[in-house]
Amino acid sequence: MAGQGRADPRPLSPHVQIWKWHWTMAGSIFHRITGVGLYGGAFLIGAWLIALATGPEAYTFVEMIAFSLPGQILLFLWSMAVLYHLANGLRHLIWDGPMVGFAPGVASLWSMFNFAFAIIGAAVIWSLASFY
């Protein structure tokens, strides 16, 4: 009916609770989770840029938070989320463009690769950043 928010509360067949976890579904779910996380992260990274334009006091404050332990953990998670969303996003573009990678075996391996890329990539970036 018009003006009514929800459709009929009809019974749902079981789906979520009998669904087996596998790499491709995890890959898809994490694309969305990291996307939502990066949405929040953009505001924090934005705060850094705004502080830089505001002045030294504001910048020192943001720097203090960023270099604190919770700040560093958050930034590490942010870097992992960026790398995962980037790698899996490229996969979406390859799905949409050349349309390859749909075969079950390839799809699972690709999901695993994207997770590995995010974790190892973040570790490599952070160790390189601490050396230079």
Added chain:
Amino acid sequence: MSTSAKSVRGLGSAGTGTQHHIRQRVTALALLFLVPWFIYSIIHACKAGYEGALTWAAQPINAILLILTVSAALYHMRLGMQVVIEDYIAKSGTKQALLILNTFAVVALATATILSVLKIWFTAGA
């Protein structure tokens, strides 16, 4: 067989799905290049302290790429969050409110960050 009841209830297609889909992918394509640059740059800038970061942001190429990154990333995440809201929020009023809030939040952040880049640019006296 389709009836006109669907249109009366206002539950038909909005007709903007294709545009949304294409824009999500075009911004993704831009971000594929901008994000690696951004990660590399922000690490350098952060390690350089206040003065160093300011000098970095005031360089023309960095200011240009910063504005492009902000624009593409924020447009992309507005589209993405729109889909998340549409998927999970069934109540019409709440959904509409969150969709508007999504746009407001992203536009506010875009304005503030782009103005910040411009302020750094003009203050540097280029």
